[in-house]
Amino acid sequence: MSxxxxxxxxxxxxxxLEFKASFDKAAIESLVAFANARGGKVLVGxxxxxxxxxxxxxxxxxxxxxxxxxxxxxxxxxxEIILHDIDGKQIVEIGIQEFPxxxxxxxxxxxxxxxxxYWSAEKRLFDAGCVLLNLSYFIGLSARND
Numbered sequence: 819m820s821x822x823x824x825x826x827x828x829x830x831x832x833x834x835l836e837f838k839a840s841f842d843k844a845a846i847e848s849l850v851a852f853a854n855a856r857g858g859k860v861l862v863g864x865x866x867x868x869x870x871x872x873x874x875x876x877x878x879x880x881x882x883x884x885x886x887x888x889x890x891x892x893x894x895x896x897x898e899i900i901l902h903d904i905d906g907k908q909i910v911e912i913g914i915q916e917f918p919x920x921x922x923x924x925x926x927x928x929x930x931x932x933x934x935x936y937w938s939a940e941k942r943l944f945d946a947g948c949v950l951l952n953l954s955y956f957i958g959l960s961a962r963n964d
Contacts, residue, residue, distance in 0.1 A: 820902065823861075823902050823904065823909070823911065826859065826861065826911075827861075827864065827868050827870070828868075830868055831866070831868075833855065833856075833858070834852060834855070834856065834857065834858035834859065835858060835859050835860075835861070836848040836852075836858070836859075836860045836861070837860075837861050837864040837865060837866055837867075837868060838860055838861065838862045838863075838864065839862075839863070839864070839865055839866075839871060839873075840862065840863075840873060841862045841873070841883050841886075841910070843890075845860050845862060845912070846886065846887055846890050846891070848860050849887060849891075849895060849897060849912060849914050850891060850895065852914050852916075853891075853895055853914050853915070853916060853917040854917065855916065856916050857913075857914055857915045857916040858913070858914065859911055859912065859913045859914075860911075860912045860913075861909055861910070861911055861912075862909060862910040862912065863907065863908060863909035863910060864909055870904050870905065870907050870909060871907070872904075872906075872907030872908050872909065873908055873909060873910060874908070875901060875908050875910065880899050880901065880910065883899065883910075883912075884896070884897070884899060887912075893917075893919070895914060895917070897912045897913055897914040898911075898912070898913045898914075899911070899912050899913075900913070
């Protein structure tokens, strides 16, 4: 086991380190939070208690994870991804630096609006389509002002 990884495991979770048993939406949310703060790392394949449980990593897994991270963040978050082998188990270190502009999670939803045509005084249903809700104002703004 590398000295750097063992040091991370021994310190436990913190404001700049998260342990995740698997790669999912929660891992991406942690990366966004770290980018909005001072940077940090997510270790995938590690239980909340800091025990190495490993994760399955295929030939294209890391590229797929990178694509999911990029498509779920705006502007696109591009982390450093490192695969580690610890006692025959694979864990993935995903690191991100502080982002200069606050990031947002993409929340896409569809809505419909009633609009009034003032010329004909006719009410019509208008499909507003998909809307991108920018949460950058809600996520971690105070961290930048410390």
